Amino acid sequence: MWRDDACLLDILLASRKIRQFTQGVTWQRFQADELMQHGIMRLVQIIGEAARKISPELKQAHPEVPWQQIIGMRHRLVHEYFRIIAAQVWRVVQEDIPPLISRIEPLVPPDEPTESETG
Secondary structure, rough: HHHHHHHHHHHHHHHHHHHHHHOOHHHHHHHOHHHHHHHHHHHHHHHHHHHOOOHHHHHOOOOOOOOHHHHHHHHHHOOOHHOOOOOHHHHHHHHHHHHHHHHHHHOOOOOOHHHHHOO
């Protein structure tokens, strides 16, 4: 289903951006950088929104992806933004994003070659 493919790609791209933006960043720097916190939280929201739109069939076929936890984190960031604790977001960055990338990568279909690439 094209919608699932698009959502999986959104999850993968946002996860990779989180990894890229936080590479070499310490907890102390993250804690002190409110702009970085908000940027990372926005990417986590994108991941959660895309996960929410994944079809029930795909979710059921891939229980190794913690769909409900991903969606739950998105809900907390959007609806309980006033109670967000930076340490919880940092934990997601450090503990949840790397395995999410490795679980989603195999599910994202390869790019289709363009006409110029096929001859």
